[in-house]
Structures are given as C-alpha cells and as structure tokens.
Amino acid sequence: xxxxxxxxxxxxxxxxxxxxxxxxxxxxxxxxxxxxxxxxxxxxxxxxxxxxxxxxxxxxxxxxxxxxxxxxxxxxxxxxxxxxxxxxxxxxxxxxxxxxxxxxxxxxxxxxxxxxxxxxxxxxxxxxxxxxxx
Amino acid sequence: xxxxxxxxxxxxxxxxxxxxxxxxxxxxxxxxxxxxxxxxxxxxxxxxxxxxxxxxxxxxxxxxxxxxxxxxxxxxxxxxxxxxxxxxxxxxxxxxxxxxxxxxxxxxxxxxxxxxxxxx
Ligand SMILES: Nc1ncnc2c1ncn2[C@@H]1O[C@H](COP(=O)(O)OP(=O)(O)O)[C@@H](O)[C@H]1O
Ligand SMILES: [Mg+2]
Numbered sequence: 417x418x419x420x421x422x423x424x425x426x427x428x429x430x431x432x433x434x435x436x437x438x439x440x441x442x443x444x445x446x447x448x449x450x451x452x453x454x455x456x457x458x459x460x461x462x463x464x465x466x467x468x469x470x471x472x473x474x475x476x477x478x479x480x481x482x483x484x485x486x487x488x489x490x491x492x493x494x495x496x497x498x499x500x501x502x503x504x505x506x507x508x509x510x511x512x513x514x515x516x517x518x519x520x521x522x523x524x525x526x527x528x529x530x531x532x533x534x535x536x537x538x539x540x541x542x543x544x545x546x547x548x549x550x
Numbered sequence: 551x552x553x554x555x556x557x558x559x560x561x562x563x564x565x566x567x568x569x570x571x572x573x574x575x576x577x578x579x580x581x582x583x584x585x586x587x588x589x590x591x592x593x594x595x596x597x598x599x600x601x602x603x604x605x606x607x608x609x610x611x612x613x614x615x616x617x618x619x620x621x622x623x624x625x626x627x628x629x630x631x632x633x634x635x636x637x638x639x640x641x642x643x644x645x646x647x648x649x650x651x652x653x654x655x656x657x658x659x660x661x662x663x664x665x666x667x668x669x670x
Contacts, residue, residue, distance in 0.1 A: 430572045437570065437604070453605055455553045455635040459643060462606040466573075510644055525642035 418483040427465050427494070428474040432446040434475045436465040440492060445497060447488050449550040456528040457490065457548045463521035464544050470515065472496025472542055482547075488532070489549035498542040504536065552570065554579045556586050561593040562663055564656070576612045583616055587623045594663035595620050598656055600631025610645045617650045626666045630659035638642045 425439050426432060440461040444454050461477070468475040475496030482491050501507045508526075513519035522544075528534040531547035552575060557564040565579065565585055583595065597613065599605065605613075617627040629652045634642075640647070653659035 430574055434570050434572050441603075452635045455639045456642065459604045459606050459639050463643075466606070466608060485561060496601060503554075518611050519593070520607045520644045524607060524645070527642050527644070528639065537560065 420481040420483055420488075422478065422480040425477045425479065427468045427477055427496075430469070433462060433465045433469060437462050439477070439479065440490065443481065443488055444548065444550065447481065447490070448550045449490075449548070453548060453550070460525035460528040460546055460548075461492065463525045464492075464546070466543050467544075468496045468522055468542075472498035473496075475541075480513075487549045489547055491545065493543060493545045495541065495543040500540050500542055501534075501536040501539045502538045504534065508534070518541075535543045552578075553582065556582060557616070558586075558590060558592070559596075559660070561667065562596060562660065563587065563592045563594070564596045564598065565591070566598040566601070571602075571609060573608060575610060580616060580619070582610055584619050584623070587620060587625050593667035594626040594628065596656060596659045596663065597627065597629050598631050598659075599629060599636075600633065602636065603633065604606075605632070605636050605640055607643060607645060610640065610643075610647060612646060613650060618648075621649070626651070626663055627659050629658040630654065630656050630661050 425436050427436055437458050441458050444457055463540040478493040480491040482489050506512055508522055510523045529546040529548050533545040538540040621625045629650055653662050
C-alpha cells in the first residue's frame with residue numbers, strides 16, 4: 417500500500433469535529449468519491465471524532481491518501497490517550513453507551529466504511545482506523 | 551451566541567437547519583424550540599434538513615428528542631427534505647428515528663401537519 421499524502425487534524429473542541437468532517441469530505445471529494453460513499457464516510461468521521469473528543473478527552477485524526485494497486489482510498493486514524501475501552505465487546509454492541517448517546521457510533525461507523533480496526537486498552541488510549549476506497 | 555432561527559407560520563414553527571451543526575448549537579436549538587412551542591402554543595414543528603449533507607447519531611438523537619418533546623407539548627413534528635444519501639446512511643448507521651414523521655419537502659410537510667393537527 418502506497419501513501420500519496422498525509423496530514424493531521426486535531427480534535428479538541430466541538431468545532432474540531434466539524435473541521436474533521438469537512439477535511440474528510442474535501443479529501444474524498446478531490447479523489448472523486450461518489451456522493452453516497454462520501455456521505456457514509458463523513459458520517460463515520462463525525463461519530464469517531466466525537467468519541468475522540470467526548471470519551472478520549474481529545475486527540476487527533478491522521479489522514480492518508482492511499483493507493484493499493486488500481487484503487488485509491490482514504491485511511492483515517494482517530495487516536496487519543498484517554499481511558500481506553502475496558503470492554504470492547506460491550507462497546508461494539510448496537511445501542512450500548514456509557515454516556516447519554518445512542519450507542520451507534522462505533523458499530524455504525526464500522527458498517528459505513530470498508531475496513532475498521534479498533535485498538536484500545538484500559539489506560540492506554542484508543543485508536544480507531546477506518547478505510548474507504550473511492 | 552450563534553443560533554438557528556425558528557420561524558412562525560400560523561400555528562406551526564419552521565426550523566431550517568443550514569449550518570454544519572456542532573453539538574452546542576444542536577442543544578441550544580432544542581432549548582429554544584421547547585420554549586417557543588410553549589410560548590406560541592404551536593400545534594406542529596417542521597424541521598427542514600434539506601441543507602444537511604449528513605446526519606449522525608448526535609443530530610438523529612436531537613431530532614428524536616425534539617419530536618418526543620413536541621408530542622408531550624401536544625405538537626406534531628415532521629422532518630422534511632432529507633437527502634437520499636443521508637437517508638441511506640441513516641439506515642446503515644442503525645438509526646430508525648422511531649415516531650418521527652417525514653415528508654419530501656416543506657409544502658408536503660405542512661399539509662401533513664395540518665391534517666394531523668386539525669383532525670383531532
Ligand atoms: N475514544 C474512546 N475512548 C474511550 N471510550 C470510548 C471511546 N469511543 C467509544 N468509547 C466507549 O464506547 C461506547 C460506545 O460508543 P458509541 O458506539 O460511539 O456510542 P455513544 O457515543 O452513543 O456512547 C461509549 O459510550 C464509550 O463508553
Ligand atoms: Mg459515539
């Protein structure tokens with residue numbers, strides 16, 4: 417897999433969630449992603465960026481434009497150094513929330529992208545990586 | 551403070567969500583709307599989301615809460631103008647918006663509200 421370009425968007429305040437969405441939209445749009453996939457990607461970004469801010473206490477979204485053979489795509493990593501997720505199975509259950517949410521962010525984001533990786537441990541922060549091919 | 555305007559149209563309130571909404575703005579709207587419903591005795595609320603290019607679970611939850619709140623205050627809520635890509639994404643996200651009525655556009659939404667509000 418080839419990385420064509422990359423960058424980072426900080427996620428610390430509410431407005432950064434909006435900026436992360438706009439950043440992902442622009443990157444995907446520039447690569448010609450079709451509207452339906454674009455909408456799915458941006459929605460996943462919104463969910464994950466909000467989790468980074470709310471539960472992770474802030475962090476970053478790293479973005480990469482990647483090439484794999486003939487395909488081009490976006491790889492986004494949301495990382496924080498917050499408390500981590502103690503029970504991953506529970507967190508990956510539709511409708512489960514430790515706060516006042518709908519509990520659809522992680523599971524929903526997973527459904528909306530092509531690939532989804534979650535790396536977390538109690539006290540060691542959380543890292544969610546998603547891929548969406550154009 | 552930044553706010554989403556609420557327009558009064560007869561017995562109904564119209565909220566057009568146009569900005570890329572962040573959390574605080576969404577919560578302020580919820581407060582503003584409940585106050586306006588009680589002040590104007592509005593019979594229904596129309597939420598126009600035709601300008602929104604995505605609806606995540608936060609906005610979805612807010613729409614659900616407005617609808618529940620309106621019901622308690624004896625007003626109906628109709629969501630109008632959802633873009634097809636947004637609707638498809640919502641389903642995949644797993645959000646069903648139970649109890650929220652939808653209509654294609656403001657005109658049809660108003661017709662639906664009138665029907666509901668005056669048939670009781
Ligand atoms: N970055 C994170 N750091 C710590 N906990 C997290 C993080 N992201 C998600 N979680 C945990 O996983 C749960 C489920 O997240 P999510 O599916 O987005 O639902 P919601 O945000 O509605 O609670 C959260 O309630 C939280 O307990
Ligand atoms: Mg969430």
